[in-house]
Amino acid sequence: MIGAKTGGRRRFTPLQRLLHWLMAVCILAMLFIGVGMVSTVMPKYLTLVSIHKPLGIAILVLALIRLVVSLRYGAPALPAELPAPMKLAAHLSHYAFYALMIGMPLLGWGMLSAAAYPVVLFGGVHLPAILPLSGSLHALLWDAHFYLAFAFFGLILLHVAAALFHALVRRDGVFDAMAPVPARGEIAPAE
Amino acid sequence: MAQRHDRRPVFCGVDAASLLRAVAGLGEQGPPRDENIRRRASRDRGVGTWAKSAPWTASYAEERFNSLDSFVFTDGFGAEHTVRWSLLPTAHPVAVSPDDLAKRGPNFLEQEITERVDGGPQRWTLVVTVANPGDPTDDPTKAWPADRRAVEVGTLTVQQIEAERDGPCRDINFDPTVLPSGMRTSDDPFPAARSSAYAKSYDRRTAEENDYPRTATGAKP
Numbered sequence: 001m002i003g004a005k006t007g008g009r010r011r012f013t014p015l016q017r018l019l020h021w022l023m024a025v026c027i028l029a030m031l032f033i034g035v036g037m038v039s040t041v042m043p044k045y046l047t048l049v050s051i052h053k054p055l056g057i058a059i060l061v062l063a064l065i066r067l068v069v070s071l072r073y074g075a076p077a078l079p080a081e082l083p084a085p086m087k088l089a090a091h092l093s094h095y096a097f098y099a100l101m102i103g104m105p106l107l108g109w110g111m112l113s114a115a116a117y118p119v120v121l122f123g124g125v126h127l128p129a130i131l132p133l134s135g136s137l138h139a140l141l142w143d144a145h146f147y148l149a150f151a152f153f154g155l156i157l158l159h160v161a162a163a164l165f166h167a168l169v170r171r172d173g174v175f176d177a178m179a180p181v182p183a184r185g186e187i188a189p190a191e
Numbered sequence: 192m193a194q195r196h197d198r199r200p201v202f203c204g205v206d207a208a209s210l211l212r213a214v215a216g217l218g219e220q221g222p223p224r225d226e227n228i229r230r231r232a233s234r235d236r237g238v239g240t241w242a243k244s245a246p247w248t249a250s251y252a253e254e255r256f257n258s259l260d261s262f263v264f265t266d267g268f269g270a271e272h273t274v275r276w277s278l279l280p281t282a283h284p285v286a287v288s289p290d291d292l293a294k295r296g297p298n299f300l301e302q303e304i305t306e307r308v309d310g311g312p313q314r315w316t317l318v319v320t321v322a323n324p325g326d327p328t329d330d331p332t333k334a335w336p337a338d339r340r341a342v343e344v345g346t347l348t349v350q351q352i353e354a355e356r357d358g359p360c361r362d363i364n365f366d367p368t369v370l371p372s373g374m375r376t377s378d379d380p381f382p383a384a385r386s387s388a389y390a391k392s393y394d395r396r397t398a399e400e401n402d403y404p405r406t407a408t409g410a411k412p
Contacts, residue, residue, distance in 0.1 A: 038391075041384035046368055046376060049386075115393065116363060124372060135362045135397030142394045 011177045019066045054121040060105035079172045100152045111141035251304045252313045253284040259331040261377040273322040278315035317345040329378040364393035
């Protein structure tokens with residue numbers, strides 16, 4: 001929804017759809033790993049943390065790629081008959097998604113930096129600190145990372161509800177625009 | 192979970208009742224609520240008797256420190272070994288009776304080590320004890336047989352002591368799972384538990400950073 005270009009497409013480009021569904025899997029996994037991680041003192045804590053950090057950075061990279069792709073290709077126009085408040089909600093929710101997809105990894109990275117924790121990715125690659133050591137900054141970022149994660153989960157639930165509403169109730173093609181494969185019976189638009 | 196003497200009995204108070212009982216040396220007293228606590232309390236027995244009869248010294252520089260927890264070290268050939276580390280004093284230990292210790296001030300160990308380091312660097316030898324297959328690497332309360340191979344791997348030199356209040360160590364979380372390459376956690380579950388709990392406590396501590404009493408001279412933003 002970011003970017004005005006639509007190119008008259010009814011569906012997102014295959015690259016956009018691939019990024020969407022890949023990130024959906026990553027982000028959902030990430031949220032549950034995060035909740036599990038802060039809820040245990042068992043050895044799986046270390047395993048979960050060691051997945052959480054590199055996966056967060058992977059989501060950051062994918063989100064930045066997606067932002068560029070989105071600015072380049074835009075999004076199919078929403079149906080003209082869609083009520084204005086729903087259009088507004090659709091646009092605002094997508095800004096919120098991009099803010100969280102890019103913001104959450106940065107908050108996590110910044111939080112670890114402010115506590116001088118090493119940020120280790122797969123293969124022992126260390127990322128540099130992006131903030132100086134600061135206890136109060138760490139506490140602030142920790143809270144932001146924690147509570148925004150639940151907000152992110154809430155946003156995803158709204159997003160899924162809206163997608164199902166479009167797919168099953170309104171049947172207006174909005175869901176098909178991002179569906180991994182075209183809906184059955186759909187006829188390709190004439191060139 | 193560093194331990195100051197190799198003969199100190201280890202207690203592992205997973206629940207508060209057995210921890211308190213162990214500290215008080217009350218292994219056999221009190222009504223254990225269930226068999227699990229009874230078993231744990233009997234394992235913890237001995238701390239009280241040990242504390243009364245153990246050889247005491249009057250300096251950290253004369254004490255031995257033990258990791259209790261095991262870690263996996265990789266050697267120069269890439270082979271992995273499960274080890275526990277110890278810091279052995281290079282200063283000659285002088286035994287002091289508990290009665291003499293009782294006459295000293297409440298912070299004499301801190302004062303003593305500060306004065307000693309002011310007089311010259313203090314050193315401990317880092318030794319790792321290598322587990323044999325089958326040794327209880329996953330339970331820090333269980334000792335390994337005394338004949339296990341010990342390897343001298345380095346020296347800890349303390350050149351300077353800074354008070355905690357405004358020192359550089361205060362705002363750091365000492366997470367036992369943050370390890371340099373070549374070392375990693377073993378099947379011992381305690382470092383993970385400590386890492387998880389410390390991360391939370393560090394967050395709570397840093398959240399109240401502005402209320403921490405500071406000295407005027409070393410104040411940090």
